[in-house]
Amino acid sequence: MSVIYLIIAGVVALLAALWQYRKAKGKSPQHLLFVFLRFLSVYAILLLLINPEFRKITVYEEKPELAIVADNSSSIPYLNQQQQLGELLTALRQDKELAEKFSIHDYTFGTQLRDGGNNDFKDRHTDLSQALKIFRDIYRDKKGAVIMLTDGNQTYGEDYTYTSRNFPVPVYPVVLGDTTIHEDLRISRLNVNRYAYYKNKFPVEVILNYEGKSDVQSVFRIRSGNNTVFSRKVNFSEEKRSEIIEIHLDAATKGSLTFHAELVPLDDEKNTRNNIKEFGIEVIDQKTEVLVVSAMTHPDIGTLKKSIESNEERNVTISKPELPVSRIDNYQLVILYQPDTRFEKVMQHIEKTGKNTFIISGIHTDWDFLNKVQHNFTRDPGNLTEEAQGSFNASYPVFALDDIGFSQLPPLRVLFGDVAIHHPYETILFQQTEGIATLNPLLLTTENNHKKTALLLGEDLWKWRMQDHLKNGNADQFDKFVSKLVFYLASNKKRNRLETAYETIYDGTSPVVISAQFFDNNYVFNPEASLHIRVTDKEKSTSRNYPMLLRGNYYEADLSDLEAGAYTFGVRVDGENIQRSGQFRILEFDVEQQYTRANAVALRKLAGHSGGMVSYQKVSDSLYLTLTRSDLFKPVQKSKEEKVPLVDWRILLFIIILLLSAEWFLRKYRGLI
Numbered sequence: 001m002s003v004i005y006l007i008i009a010g011v012v013a014l015l016a017a018l019w020q021y022r023k024a025k026g027k028s029p030q031h032l033l034f035v036f037l038r039f040l041s042v043y044a045i046l047l048l049l050i051n052p053e054f055r056k057i058t059v060y061e062e063k064p065e066l067a068i069v070a071d072n073s074s075s076i077p078y079l080n081q082q083q084q085l086g087e088l089l090t091a092l093r094q095d096k097e098l099a100e101k102f103s104i105h106d107y108t109f110g111t112q113l114r115d116g117g118n119n120d121f122k123d124r125h126t127d128l129s130q131a132l133k134i135f136r137d138i139y140r141d142k143k144g145a146v147i148m149l150t151d152g153n154q155t156y157g158e159d160y161t162y163t164s165r166n167f168p169v170p171v172y173p174v175v176l177g178d179t180t181i182h183e184d185l186r187i188s189r190l191n192v193n194r195y196a197y198y199k200n201k202f203p204v205e206v207i208l209n210y211e212g213k214s215d216v217q218s219v220f221r222i223r224s225g226n227n228t229v230f231s232r233k234v235n236f237s238e239e240k241r242s243e244i245i246e247i248h249l250d251a252a253t254k255g256s257l258t259f260h261a262e263l264v265p266l267d268d269e270k271n272t273r274n275n276i277k278e279f280g281i282e283v284i285d286q287k288t289e290v291l292v293v294s295a296m297t298h299p300d301i302g303t304l305k306k307s308i309e310s311n312e313e314r315n316v317t318i319s320k321p322e323l324p325v326s327r328i329d330n331y332q333l334v335i336l337y338q339p340d341t342r343f344e345k346v347m348q349h350i351e352k353t354g355k356n357t358f359i360i361s362g363i364h365t366d367w368d369f370l371n372k373v374q375h376n377f378t379r380d381p382g383n384l385t386e387e388a389q390g391s392f393n394a395s396y397p398v399f400a401l402d403d404i405g406f407s408q409l410p411p412l413r414v415l416f417g418d419v420a421i422h423h424p425y426e427t428i429l430f431q432q433t434e435g436i437a438t439l440n441p442l443l444l445t446t447e448n449n450h451k452k453t454a455l456l457l458g459e460d461l462w463k464w465r466m467q468d469h470l471k472n473g474n475a476d477q478f479d480k481f482v483s484k485l486v487f488y489l490a491s492n493k494k495r496n497r498l499e500t501a502y503e504t505i506y507d508g509t510s511p512v513v514i515s516a517q518f519f520d521n522n523y524v525f526n527p528e529a530s531l532h533i534r535v536t537d538k539e540k541s542t543s544r545n546y547p548m549l550l551r552g553n554y555y556e557a558d559l560s561d562l563e564a565g566a567y568t569f570g571v572r573v574d575g576e577n578i579q580r581s582g583q584f585r586i587l588e589f590d591v592e593q594q595y596t597r598a599n600a601v602a603l604r605k606l607a608g609h610s611g612g613m614v615s616y617q618k619v620s621d622s623l624y625l626t627l628t629r630s631d632l633f634k635p636v637q638k639s640k641e642e643k644v645p646l647v648d649w650r651i652l653l654f655i656i657i658l659l660l661s662a663e664w665f666l667r668k669y670r671g672l673i
Contacts, residue, residue: 005050013043034663041659044652053643061635065144066102066627067135068092071176072110072119073126075153078593081176082121085149088174088619092147097628101635102144107131111156124509124590126150127157132164132171139169143636145612145627146170147619151177152599152606161602167610170632172623174615177598183212184596185236185263186274195312196251196281204247204279208263210236216266220245223260234263251283256504258585271596278564278587280505287315288490289330293346294337295321296364299462304335307465307475307482314486325349333358333490338459340366347373356452356489362459363413376446376453379419387411388458390429391437397525398426398445399488400501400515400554404477407432409467412442412458419457423448428485431457445488452489497521500571500580501554508589512559516548516571516580530574531555538566538583564588 017038070089076082089106098104106116109131110123128150135146148171154160164171189207196202208220214237221231230247251257258280265272290308294301305316317331321342328334328349335358336343350357351374361370363385371378390406406429414431418440425446431438445454468478502514518529531548548555548571563586570581600614607614615623627633 009046013039016042037659037663041656044656051645053645056642058640061637063103063635064633066104067146069107069148070119071150072108073123074121075151077121079151079177088149101628125156126154128154129157129160129163132160144169148173152603153595161605164606164609170612171606171610172612173603173607175598175600175603179598179600182270182596184271185210185218187263187277190277190279192279196283198254198283198285200251201248202251206245208243210241213238219264221262254283257281274594282504288313288332290316290333291331292318292335293321295342303462303465307479308486310479311483321346338362338365339370341369354451358454358489360456376423377419377421380417382417384416385413386416388414388431388433390442391432393427394552396426396428396553400517404481410463412460414458454489498578498580504584506586508587515554515556517554518573525553533557533569533571535567535569
């Protein structure tokens with residue numbers, strides 16, 4: 001079709017030129033020249049209007065890619081390798097042969113992989129496997145290589161020697177740090193429960209390790225303040241390299257307790273930081289008791305028990321609805337699973353005493369019965385069922401919750417139809433059917449006359465916990481969600497306009513985060529407030545202020561830059577005479593400082609699995625030769641075809657101007673103007 005348009009444009013341009021010079025006498029060369037110039041200029045203008053497309057083929061060479069990846073964890077300065085790493089980076093970046101042969105990209109890794117820049121060595125964890133997984137995706141269909149400058153000590157994630165199997169490009173580790181084996185004692189692991197109960201004993205399991213060839217003796221002890229609460233002599237040798245000690249300590253006082261575990265160093269031991277470990281527990285007076293009442297056997301019952309008891313402050317009892325109703329008074333929260341007429345006495349007692357409840361309905365729930373025995377909500381009975389996923393309400397105002405990816409979790413089985421709620425309520429999850437979110441609630445909470453009630457309109461909750469475990473390797477996200485819901489429902493504490501959430505002890509490895517919620521006079525969450533937190537070091541008596549940032553339906557302050565120690569804090573709201581305070585402790589522990597030498601063995605496996613080679617302390621000459629001379633890293637010639645519209649050819653506009661100017665100049669010169 002474009003060819004036809006071009007022919008028509010040529011005919012039109014020729015006729016236009018002949019018509020404009022029709023009065024010229026004769027057919028002199030001068031006359032034909034003017035006709036030709038006019039024809040060309042008009043034809044060029046018509047071409048711009050038609051704007052045909054032309055295929056443009058570009059041939060180019062694509063260089064192989066070279067990723068230079070630098071370890072940014074705190075173990076690098078601990079091993080005194082930060083200067084060596086800086087010199088290696090400078091040499092690689094300035095090498096002309098590498099720059100000519102490769103397209104070079106800089107990265108750093110520690111807790112996560114980032115674009116390269118200045119290394120600050122502040123990452124508290126090394127996750128080398130996560131970096132390798134990203135490079136696996138990047139170089140899946142490309143030619144290239146990875147140079148990794150690291151000590152090879154990984155403190156988080158899966159074993160990177162496994163991740164490196166069948167890697168698409170060769171990895172060339174450059175080992176930073178001493179590879180000599182020194183005699184070293186260390187506390188490899190210390191396991192302790194997060195909570196203990198007042199005047200009870202709590203277990204502590206300690207795994208001690210030795211690296212060396214001599215027969216050595218030491219003492220392991222645990223102190224609380226200035227008192228030694230446990231001490232034992234330990235012996236190690238080349239044959240006996242580890243010992244497991246199981247201890248039971250007394251929880252003699254309520255509140256937060258911290259302990260100092262120490263394995264006395266050898267006389268010539270090089271690294272003594274891994275001989276010390278602090279740990280803490282929270283001593284509580286009693287557990288929160290939760291009662292689950294169900295007349296049927298269902299996987300949801302076990303799921304609820306596991307999720308609630310993942311927090312050691314809580315205990316779950318499962319019972320049939322025929323239990324003596326007086327026992328209900330011993331529980332802070334009653335979960336009613338798919339109630340029917342057998343729950344009559346239980347429901348009557350709950351209505352009488354105002355006990356907080358969590359009602360879970362499903363396809364076996366007797367809504368005729370439920371409509372009669374409580375007045376919070378009603379629905380028309382029916383047998384039709386459907387499947388509904390959860391759509392998280394980011395504006396839920398009652399307490400701080402996170403979206404754990406509800407819209408991606410398996411659907412629950414729900415009864416078809418709407419529920420009428422007769423008291424003010426807040427929706428946590430809306431129903432999402434066939435990918436379309438609705439305004440029908442799936443999970444909601446209501447509070448009336450100081451009685452708290454939650455309603456879940458679906459069964460098969462076990463699928464959510466299972467999916468969380470399949471996706472993340474554990475069910476922590478789901479368990480934390482259930483834990484927060486149970487904490488709210490089990491508490492009879494009067495609601496405050498400013499609420500805070502924090503841990504009393506942070507172990508030094510996880511982020512130090514404090515969250516808060518602020519409500520207006522009607523207890524509606526206020527996302528427009530300005531919150532600040534003032535943190536005071538109890539030992540140094542110094543204070544720092546932090547802004548609290550809005551995170552959905554709560555405010556949050558990340559205090560991970562604080563050093564180990566005991567702190568008090570106060571959260572305040574600008575323009576309001578409201579403040580909440582508390583205290584917490586950060587234990588001293590840096591997992592990156594538990595190693596005295598580079599892990600050359602693992603790095604050799606990494607290189608072997610990927611087809612690379614290992615260099616020590618510097619980029620070896622053989623590695624330079626491999627990168628610059630090997631046929632593995634030849635550039636690839638590629639072609640790219642693209643359609644280019646004529647209007648993008650700016651030279652055509654210049655030609656039009658040139659033709660019109662030439663015609664005007666010649667006519668002026670001949671005296672025709």
